[in-house]
Amino acid sequence: MNTLLTLTKTYMSGRKILLPGALLLSAISSLMGILPFIFIWLIVKELLTSQTGSAQLINTYAWGALGTAVGGVIIYFLALMLSHLAAFRAETNMRRQAMQKIVQMPLGFFDSNTSGQIRKIIDDNASITHSFLAHQLPDLAGSILMPLAALVLIFVFDGRLGLACLVPIITSIMIMGFMMGTQGRYFMQAYMDSLEEMNNEAVEYVRGIPVVKVFQQTIYSFKNFYNSITKYRDMVYQYTLMWEKPMTTYTVIIHGFAYILVPVAILLIGNSENYVAILLDLFLYILITPVFAQSIMKSMYLNQALGQASEAVNRIEDLTNVKPLPESRNPKPITTHEICFKEVSFSYPGSKQKAIDNISFKIPEGKTFALVGASGSGKTTIARLIPRFWDVDTGQVSIGGKNVKDIAIKELMQHVSFVFQNSRLFKTSLLENICYGKAQTSPEAINQAVEAAQCQEIIKRLPEGLNTKIGTEGTYLSGGEQQRIALARAILKNAPIVVLDEATAFADPENEHLIQKALGKLTQGKTVLMIAHRLTSVVDVDSILVLDKGKIAEQGSHAELINKQGLYAKMWNEYQKSVQWTIGKEAKYA
Ligand SMILES: Nc1ncnc2c1ncn2[C@@H]1O[C@H](COP(=O)(O)OP(=O)(O)OP(=O)(O)O)[C@@H](O)[C@H]1O
Numbered sequence: 001m002n003t004l005l006t007l008t009k010t011y012m013s014g015r016k017i018l019l020p021g022a023l024l025l026s027a028i029s030s031l032m033g034i035l036p037f038i039f040i041w042l043i044v045k046e047l048l049t050s051q052t053g054s055a056q057l058i059n060t061y062a063w064g065a066l067g068t069a070v071g072g073v074i075i076y077f078l079a080l081m082l083s084h085l086a087a088f089r090a091e092t093n094m095r096r097q098a099m100q101k102i103v104q105m106p107l108g109f110f111d112s113n114t115s116g117q118i119r120k121i122i123d124d125n126a127s128i129t130h131s132f133l134a135h136q137l138p139d140l141a142g143s144i145l146m147p148l149a150a151l152v153l154i155f156v157f158d159g160r161l162g163l164a165c166l167v168p169i170i171t172s173i174m175i176m177g178f179m180m181g182t183q184g185r186y187f188m189q190a191y192m193d194s195l196e197e198m199n200n201e202a203v204e205y206v207r208g209i210p211v212v213k214v215f216q217q218t219i220y221s222f223k224n225f226y227n228s229i230t231k232y233r234d235m236v237y238q239y240t241l242m243w244e245k246p247m248t249t250y251t252v253i254i255h256g257f258a259y260i261l262v263p264v265a266i267l268l269i270g271n272s273e274n275y276v277a278i279l280l281d282l283f284l285y286i287l288i289t290p291v292f293a294q295s296i297m298k299s300m301y302l303n304q305a306l307g308q309a310s311e312a313v314n315r316i317e318d319l320t321n322v323k324p325l326p327e328s329r330n331p332k333p334i335t336t337h338e339i340c341f342k343e344v345s346f347s348y349p350g351s352k353q354k355a356i357d358n359i360s361f362k363i364p365e366g367k368t369f370a371l372v373g374a375s376g377s378g379k380t381t382i383a384r385l386i387p388r389f390w391d392v393d394t395g396q397v398s399i400g401g402k403n404v405k406d407i408a409i410k411e412l413m414q415h416v417s418f419v420f421q422n423s424r425l426f427k428t429s430l431l432e433n434i435c436y437g438k439a440q441t442s443p444e445a446i447n448q449a450v451e452a453a454q455c456q457e458i459i460k461r462l463p464e465g466l467n468t469k470i471g472t473e474g475t476y477l478s479g480g481e482q483q484r485i486a487l488a489r490a491i492l493k494n495a496p497i498v499v500l501d502e503a504t505a506f507a508d509p510e511n512e513h514l515i516q517k518a519l520g521k522l523t524q525g526k527t528v529l530m531i532a533h534r535l536t537s538v539v540d541v542d543s544i545l546v547l548d549k550g551k552i553a554e555q556g557s558h559a560e561l562i563n564k565q566g567l568y569a570k571m572w573n574e575y576q577k578s579v580q581w582t583i584g585k586e587a588k589y590a
């Protein structure tokens with residue numbers, strides 16, 4: 001019931017009447033569903049008891065039976081119509097609200113939730129809710145009313161026969177109780193958990209297929225995926241076993257309940273004068289008992305579906321429960337662009353270890369700083385705190401003396417360009433990709449950006465130039481080419497602060513040279529924080545921050561740090577050796 005209330009309150013805005021309407025109509029239709037049986041019973045009664053057999057009366061009963069049967073079906077269809085309308089609305093609203101919330105999530109949210117996982121959680125759970133509302137909900141009112149109607153009818157006609165037909169009804173109620181009990185609920189949760197786990201692993205698997213192929217592995221190498229499938233299989237198997245006995249008992253009794261009713265009736269007839277009345281009642285009970293027992297069973301499935309729907313609603317809410325970044329009420333404008341970290345510490349949600357620990361540094365406006373350090377030392381984390389992928393735990397990140405938390409998110413995004421290791425392009429035209437984030441722009445500005453990002457040669461090669469759609473008809477770009485297009489986008493955006501996270505990491509030598517040129521244009525006169533794994537590219541920066549396990553170990557220019565003979569000097573020596581080693585090796589095989 002809580003689920004229904006939540007659904008109505010949260011996802012049925014403007015059409016709150018649909019669900020109660022569907023329930024009311026379905027209640028009427030299920031009550032009308034009993035009436036034809038009673039009319040038939042009346043007809044048989046008339047035929048058996050009245051000597052004359054009033055044709056008029058029988059005719060009326062027959063019409064009554066037909067009318068209530070057809071009327072019941074029509075009303076049920078109306079209920080289905082309302083429930084479908086409700087289902088589509090709830091599903092649309094669920095998806096829309098989830099997407100709206102996800103857009104506001106801190107960017108770091110997308111680290112721990114891949115796009116495939118997010119899509120699956122929203123898709124699957126919105127569909128489960130849809131099918132519950134559209135198909136199962138109309139049975140809800142019926143399944144509540146039916147047992148009540150059954151009790152009334154059973155004792156109105158012949159209490160003794162009524163008691164006999166309680167056997168199948170009670171059996172189905174017991175099975176339902178079993179299902180709704182702790183074990184049933186436990187299984188429902190476990191079922192949804194393992195389904196979600198299997199789905200997530202499937203997404204991971206599809207993402208990893210290229211690696212699997214290259215290394216000639218089989219699906220078994222994806223241990224987690226394989227395990228999640230076997231876990232799901234074992235769970236469903238256990239679930240099925242749990243149902244074996246109750247379901248068999250139910251099926252036997254519901255189909256064979258006449259074997260109980262008939263002997264009871266025979267006993268009653270033996271002890272009674274009015275055997276016609278008993279036969280008549282027997283007839284009615286044989287007609288309607290299966291209807292009741294089945295409607296009780298239906299309510300069990302319904303309960304199961306309700307459990308699933310409430311899990312579905314919870315799962316979507318859990319996913320979107322991460323708090324969006326709080327926006328300042330009195331946002332301050334950005335006037336200057338020096339970046340300052342003051343005693344900043346941060347650990348990722350759910351992690352006890354600090355990813356960065358008490359970091360302080362200042363990049364004056366127009367200067368370029370580089371972050372170097374071993375893998376996992378916290379470089380990316382520092383870079384991401386500037387555009388608020390996450391908010392710091394303690395300390396403060398500020399731009400032009402203003403805490404980033406006090407700057408309107410839109411303004412912050414406008415002032416910072418972030419270039420990732422592998423930039424993503426949208427599957428649309430190159431032009432739209434380049435102008436993304438800056439719709440109002442002149443063709444000259446676009447051409448300049450294209451030229452500065454060294455993209456002319458890519459565009460010349462493509463059949464429709466800038467209007468070529470990426471990802472269609474064999475138009476794919478290499479990693480380095482995509483990176484250059486992404487740089488054109490950043491150059492056009494012309495933000496005064498540029499953050500580069502290993503922007504040349506995946507490029508081949510030819511592309512790297514072009515990317516370096518493009519980066520030169522992008523960073524001209526800007527305040528820059530760059531992360532580079534090729535130490536040659538940091539030699540000329542204004543200052544280098546050397547990170548070690550989340551702390552700043554050293555800071556200074558290349559020459560200063562080399563003189564110091566500390567961590568950086570060691571890294572530099574190693575780097576030189578590795579470069580020489582590659583060259584030496586290549587030379588040997590040349
Ligand atoms: N999304 C995340 N959730 C939890 N922990 C994370 C997340 N991203 C990074 N970490 C952890 O934070 C620490 C710092 O990671 P970070 O990515 O900043 O390192 P890095 O210096 O950029 O490394 P690399 O050179 O490999 O890119 C690491 O211990 C890492 O395991």
Ligand SMILES: [Mg+2]
Pocket residue numbers: 379380381
């Ligand atoms: Mg990194």
